[in-house]
Structure formats: C-alpha cells, structure tokens
Amino acid sequence: MLNIRIEKTKDPKVLPGKDNPLKFGTIFTDHMFIMNYETGKGWYDPRVIPYQPLNLEPSAMVFHYGQEMFEGLKAYKTDDGRTLLFRPDKNIERANRTNRRICIPEIPEEDFLQAIKTVVKVDEAWIPTKEGTSLYIRPFIIATDPYLGVRPSDRYLFIIILSPVGAYYPEGLNPVKIWIEDEYVRAVKGGIGEAKTGANYVASMKSQVKAHDEGYSQVLWLDGVHRKYIEEVGAMNIFFKINGTVLTPELNGSILPGVTRDSVLALCREWGLPTEERKISIDEIKAAHENGTLEEVWGTGTAAVISPVGQLRWENHIMQVQDGGIGPISQKLYDTITGIQLGRLEDIHNWTVEV
Amino acid sequence: MLNIRIEKTKDPKVLPGKDNPLKFGTIFTDHMFIMNYETGKGWYDPRVIPYQPLNLEPSAMVFHYGQEMFEGLKAYKTDDGRTLLFRPDKNIERANRTNRRICIPEIPEEDFLQAIKTVVKVDEAWIPTKEGTSLYIRPFIIATDPYLGVRPSDRYLFIIILSPVGAYYPEGLNPVKIWIEDEYVRAVKGGIGEAKTGANYVASMKSQVKAHDEGYSQVLWLDGVHRKYIEEVGAMNIFFKINGTVLTPELNGSILPGVTRDSVLALCREWGLPTEERKISIDEIKAAHENGTLEEVWGTGTAAVISPVGQLRWENHIMQVQDGGIGPISQKLYDTITGIQLGRLEDIHNWTVEV
Ligand SMILES: Cc1ncc(COP(=O)(O)O)c(C=O)c1O
Numbered sequence A, B: 001m002l003n004i005r006i007e008k009t010k011d012p013k014v015l016p017g018k019d020n021p022l023k024f025g026t027i028f029t030d031h032m033f034i035m036n037y038e039t040g041k042g043w044y045d046p047r048v049i050p051y052q053p054l055n056l057e058p059s060a061m062v063f064h065y066g067q068e069m070f071e072g073l074k075a076y077k078t079d080d081g082r083t084l085l086f087r088p089d090k091n092i093e094r095a096n097r098t099n100r101r102i103c104i105p106e107i108p109e110e111d112f113l114q115a116i117k118t119v120v121k122v123d124e125a126w127i128p129t130k131e132g133t134s135l136y137i138r139p140f141i142i143a144t145d146p147y148l149g150v151r152p153s154d155r156y157l158f159i160i161i162l163s164p165v166g167a168y169y170p171e172g173l174n175p176v177k178i179w180i181e182d183e184y185v186r187a188v189k190g191g192i193g194e195a196k197t198g199a200n201y202v203a204s205m206k207s208q209v210k211a212h213d214e215g216y217s218q219v220l221w222l223d224g225v226h227r228k229y230i231e232e233v234g235a236m237n238i239f240f241k242i243n244g245t246v247l248t249p250e251l252n253g254s255i256l257p258g259v260t261r262d263s264v265l266a267l268c269r270e271w272g273l274p275t276e277e278r279k280i281s282i283d284e285i286k287a288a289h290e291n292g293t294l295e296e297v298w299g300t301g302t303a304a305v306i307s308p309v310g311q312l313r314w315e316n317h318i319m320q321v322q323d324g325g326i327g328p329i330s331q332k333l334y335d336t337i338t339g340i341q342l343g344r345l346e347d348i349h350n351w352t353v354e355v
C-alpha cells in the first residue's frame, strides 16, 4: 500500500468543452502521478502533483539508450456516473513483463493499480462523457541516471499522465486501409518486440511514413526471419476470419500481447466461433482472398478498440475485404466490448474495475 | 554557417584534478551546445549555454516512442597544445544516416562540425592531458513534441555535451572476455541495427547483465535470422585474424558502421595484411580455434580504440586467444591510431581535424 502524497494544482485549467474533438494524446489533465526509484532504496516518494515539465540532466540515460517503458489503458464514465477501468490488471502485468525484459525494476501490482486509481480520482472531472470518448491513461517509466555508459540505470521515474480522448472514429466505426510491409522489419524473435518500449515504435516510423504517403493508415508487419508470417499492426493486433474460423498470430515473442486481443479471443470463444492462435503466412491470406473465404479482417487495440480493415495491400496485390465495409463480427465485438467498458452490458468476466 | 550565440557560465565548476580517474561518462563540462527544430522553421537558435537540466513535457515523444539518436567521438590534446578531433566527418555522416532511418531531420554537415568545434573550444580547458585521456563528445537529438501518437515528431532538440574521460584501461591495453549470445538478438536485417539510436542499446541490456554475472565484460551478437553469423559487440565492431587474414563482418544493415572499424581496415590494408569484410559464422571461428589458426581477436570502438579479446565463450566452448594476452596486430593498431589521434604520428590520411 503506497502512502501517496497529494498536492493539488492552484491553477486548474479550463476543462475542454463538450464539443472539443479531443484529438488523441494532445490534451492533458491538471495532475500527474510520479514516483522515484533508486537502487538500494527501491521505489519511493509516490505523489500526485500538478501536471508539469520534467527536469532531467542532458546525460539522463533515457535520452541515449532508450531504457523506457509505457502502457496505455482507459477510464470510462458510465451513464450512472461511475468511473470504470478496463482490465487494468492485464496492463500492469504486461508493464512488469516489459520491465523485466529491459532491466527496469518492477512495481508491485497493487501499488501500480493504487497509483492509477488515485490520479484518475483526482482528475475525475476530466473524464469526458460524450459517446465514444474516454480518459486515456499513460503510465511510463524512464531511466534517469546521469551516465553515458550502457548498462541498466540506477534511477528511474514512474509517471502516470492522463489525456481525455475523443471517439477514435468520430462518425462511428470506420474501416481502415492497411499496408503490408515487405522491406522493413519491426522486431524479431529473441529481440524486444513483445515489450512495450519506445524501441519498437521508433523502428516503425519510416515504414509508417511510407504507408501514409501511399494513402494507407497503418502498417502490418511480417516476421523478421522468414519475412512471410503475419505479426501485428503498428499499434494493434490483427485478426482474420477465414471460412468461419477466427485466426490471429500466436504470441511468439515478437508481438505485443494485446489486452484487446485477449478480450476478443475470449468473446469469440464464448460465441462458439472456432478460433486459432497460430502462425499465419501472407500467402494463406492471399489465397483466402482469392478463393473468397477471407470474410473479415480487424485490428484490436486500446485506442480504437476494434478497427475493421477494408483493404490490405501487399506488394502489388490489393485485397478488398467485406467490400471495404464493416463485417458483422467486427461490429458485434466493438458493441460488446464498448458496452462492457461503459457499464451498459453485464460484465460476466469481471473485466471492469471501479475507481 | 550557424550564427552561434555563446552564453558563458557565471559559476564555473572546479576542473577535475590530474589524479581524477575520470570514470567514463560521469563528469560533464561547464557548457553544452543546443539547437531547436520545428517543422516549417527548420533548425534554429544555435547556442552554447551553461550545462543545465532539460525541461521537457512528460508527454514529450522521446520518453514514449524512442525517437532519439546519438553519436560519440573524442577530442585530444596534443603535446604541443593543439586540440584534435578524430574523423568527425565520419560521425556526422553516420548521424545523418541515423536521422534518415528514424525520421529525424538532418543537420547540414558543416553546421554539425561548427557546433562541435565551437563548444569544444569554449570548454577547451576541460580536455585532460594525461596519457590515454581525452574529451568525449556526445552529440544527440531527441523528439520533444508533447504528443502521444506514434509518428515522427515535429520538434527536436540537438544537444552536444562533453565529458573528460580517463584511459579506458588505466594499466594499459587489457584483454577482455567476451560472451557470445545465443538466446537474445540485438537487431535484424530490415530493422534499425545500423542506426545509432537508443533502441539497439536497450535491446542489449538483459544479455549484457547476464554476461556480466558470468564474468564476461561484453556480449558478441549473432545475426537474428540464422543465429550463426557474427555481428558486433555491445559497443564495438569485431575483428578476427585467422591464418594471416584479417576478417570482420560486412556492413549488412544490422551492425553499426564503426569509425574505428573503418580506420582499422585502412591501416591493415596499408600494412599489406589481407583483409576480408564478409559473413563470418560462429562455426568458422570455432573451427579456426580448434585447428590453431585463430591468431588474434579484437574489438574496435571510440571508447577503448582497440580492445584485445583474450577469451570468447560460445555455449559450452571456451576459446582462449593469444593465451589470453595481447596480440601484435592489436598492439600495433592501438599504438598507431592513438599516435595519430594525439598528433604524435604523421597523419597521412587527414583523419584529424584541428579545433
Ligand atoms: C504494437 C502494439 N500491438 C498491439 C497493441 C494493442 O494492445 P492493447 O489491446 O493492449 O491496447 C498495441 C497498443 O497498445 C501496440 O502498441
């Protein structure tokens, strides 16, 4: 149990108005959670303080050697005014898995959850209520040792910032076009692809820019060894429905184990849909498209929850899915998960946690 | 030509004493160079200011998505009091190659060199003069947009900090023991292994810790696809002398093109040694060790210049090299390169640049 000191801002910002589109990740609330770490001392001085800049030495290791982890989850306001988190235990578990992989000290799970709840509570008034909106929660840890050698840092900051975000698709669910990357590689077995750390995102930028320039909104990665097995999208896991079966790449060490991915698998199984987590080659997808059995494709991630995929492009092959529209399973998954998140559907899995 | 504003510190630190061991990367000089970038505006406001902390928003992209690059080079004081940089053009060229790979705007080469020279000049008194010491120069760029979406930043800081460093091996050249990693992977073809960016270093930490615990000072990486071709050491390129021929892995996109590597190849060729840049498998090294033709192994890098390797360990095979001592080519390379860096040997390649 942390003893969290709370220092409220004396200069609160004006809350964004009801019609503010709340562009993802641009507006931040009045407060942040912060806690220090030092070898020998452990995590110490947990506090909620006014949202403010960080003061770091130019030699701080995070600027040079990328020792940083982050997480992303959301808080939702229910119709009856409660605040719900969606499966925070999964994010916390994953955070510590990332920490272990990149030599950052772990944070006890109950302390992590307490920190999230405390700062969300302080800025509860910031949780937007319009359809499709939520409060995005960004916990992250950075290495702060003022030292230019390559080794794990002896000092860290654990920080949680909050950002009210609008509906990912303001006009409702909207199919995306996806570029399948055949030149660049995001991550490889034995590497850090399954960790949520900046390294995997900087590695994706060049390809992302190329895809954008070609009119595609996201990149789908192939594996780094054979360059033919499907991995994941920039910030989503990927699902295919082929001939009645729901397929998604297995957790192979180089993709992120998504919380939404896990929820989607659970729901599909409950609904009696056959599901398979396994290696899926791009050739299999192409063949399914050609013989008309590629029924649906969707991405899963905290930001958009479900992103129906209307088109896939691999080299010169353009594969249209569901005539570029939204498939019935994608829609049902979106409605069910957001229904649970907003407390409108019964939460039989105990996925939501009240703040 | 940059118009660099210079603001001198009013509170200079005490220079480290002659007997200070100057542990690598722990002491910083009185000043730093800094310059901003903004899309549409370009690089602006170049300045030398007192060494000071950076003030960054917690949402600054560098903390989340690892968009950061760095370089490392050295300035040396000659016996007659001149200040020499060693091949700064190579570092600057590599910096811009890194920038292109990770979507950071480039810096004109002449501006980059002017920035280095200017800040080194201001803190010239900090260049140590004792045998084996130098001034380590660390240029780096970080993404500062206060934005939580994954895309190249629109704002950056380019910073140069300086650190007086002691002899890497205080008692003279000293052979190191190297652990050949067979579980983790640092980088892969198609990825960002050839860029000098934090991602590659955070990816190495877990393996580095394991090697240290086993009594090895550095890790030698194998390729991520076949897991059998030699790549490079944590912060050095690697050379083998087998049966009279000097071998080093080719620049394959997943290893850093080292400046010292390039200098070593040039010198070996001048000396009439056969050299080969090509794929080298771990089996080839093991076979050479077994049949007695593995004559020398050394690492090359700015920090240590030449690091003779006395022992390699791959799985259960412990390979002793030069009876654990220093080979004649390693010694000659070290003497020649440091001789040129210190202005004691004729610089027929025009490798040094006077400040
Ligand atoms: C690389 C990557 N894959 C997948 C996901 C989806 O994970 P989750 O469902 O936990 O948001 C994300 C986003 O968090 C991601 O960044």
Ligand SMILES: Cc1ncc(COP(=O)(O)O)c(C=O)c1O
Residues within 6 Å of the ligand: B072, B232, B233, B234, B235, B236, B237, B256, B257, B258, B259, B260, B261, B300, B301, B302, B303
């Ligand atoms: C990964 C890596 N390889 C090789 C090197 C050696 O390069 P250089 O000789 O330019 O210092 C370094 C250090 O700079 C490095 O970090």
